[in-house]
């Protein structure tokens with residue numbers, strides 16, 4: 001079980017249900033490792049800002065993680081984590097290895113809604 | 125001056141979090157701004173066995189505890205930001221974030237840490253996660269029975285080579301000098317491993333492939349000759365450099381690009397302190413970062429006592 005504050009994809013069946021019930025989904029499939037933690041951290045931070053996107057993680061080592069590992073979009077991936085972006089159940093983008101805030105945000109902006117988050121002009 | 129913080133700390137690695145714990149515990153209004161994930165290099169560390177008082181832990185756990193301590197003392201932490209402006213010269217310092225928010229403070233502690241050096245050669249960025257890796261523990265298994273190149277000649281490069289050799293069929297260490305910087309123990313371990321070969325006095329010039337890495341171009345630094353080596357992966361372990369890009373034109377640095385401080389972690393600018401891996405020092409460890417952060421915090425507190 002991944003020790004993050006994200007919702008977890010528990011099984012292949014759960015994965016199917018999530019994709020059926022949600023239009024925009026981002027799933028990061030990894031371990032509690034150095035390349036994965038930054039991506040979970042970014043997702044936790046973006047959850048409030050992209051209300052129309054559902055953010056999940058999935059443990060790379062559970063057998064049902066084949067739903068991501070074996071996806072054709074992940075062919076040739078050799079770096080954890082594998083991160084998937086789904087729209088209406090279809091993969092619109094997949095990335096391998098560590099990503100930064102700008103990379104994740106620009107994918108979300110491109111494939112899902114634009115960020116509604118606005119920084120306040122005068123910071124507290 | 126309600127909107128003005130007593131202390132802004134740039135960087136939420138061990139140095140920044142330790143400074144945050146001390147200043148917020150002293151009831152100073154404290155904000156930590158971090159460009160990446162909270163934890164800095166520590167989250168790259170699978171096992172930490174040399175932090176006194178903690179038998180063995182991993183970076184994630186250690187940093188989560190530090191983060192919680194800082195927050196519990198009242199410190200505000202904002203992470204994954206882009207620091208777009210830094211003005212340290214005035215009495216009230218200003219930090220601009222994401223091109224929009226400006227935060228003000230009476231004193232600033234720079235705890236910017238370090239980042240892994242990259243090769244900066246054609247193909248490196250393109251094949252990241254498709255053969256190019258910076259973490260053997262994370263990605264080693266994807267290279268089972270494949271051939272890889274490891275770039276570097278320090279402790280990390282040789283230690284990670286030995287760990288990668290468990291998976292791969294052949295491993296070639298490419299190192300720019302004719303000798304290793306690593307401790308003899310790591311050199312022996314690598315040399316005794318039959319899967320590990322060495323190409324010395326050489327540097328990678330290009331990484332090529334299609335869907336994933338297929339070969340590298342290597343220059344022999346003595347002869348200038350370029351040769352090609354077929355490989356399925358490239359692991360890069362060529363050390364760390366201080367994260368000084370955003371302050372390099374503001375503050376005094378030494379010739380290695382590290383921030384110069386005195387014994388109290390005071391920089392060349394009044395009211396600005398620095399701590400951890402970004403400062404001029406010999407040993408870079410969690411313990412030394414934590415100690416620097418503590419000193420910087422106490423010095424900043426002292427400075428604020430006489431602040432008018």
Ligand SMILES: Cc1cc2nc3c(=O)[nH]c(=O)nc-3n(C[C@H](O)[C@H](O)[C@H](O)COP(=O)(O)OP(=O)(O)OC[C@H]3O[C@@H](n4cnc5c(N)ncnc54)[C@H](O)[C@@H]3O)c2cc1C
Pocket residue numbers: 134135136137138139140157158159160161162163164165166168169171172173174207235236237238239367370399400401402408409410411413
């Ligand atoms: C693979 C590896 C293994 C290690 N193993 C050990 C070990 O076992 N034991 C040990 O004691 N030490 C170990 N170390 C060393 C230890 O991790 C570092 O010495 C320590 O993390 C330094 O702490 P720091 O706070 O100075 O910097 P960092 O940990 O580098 O943190 C700096 C933070 O500042 C942020 N930042 C950078 N620029 C800016 C900016 N302009 N504005 C705001 N924020 C910014 C960064 O994103 C980062 O989060 C290891 C290091 C590595 C890489």
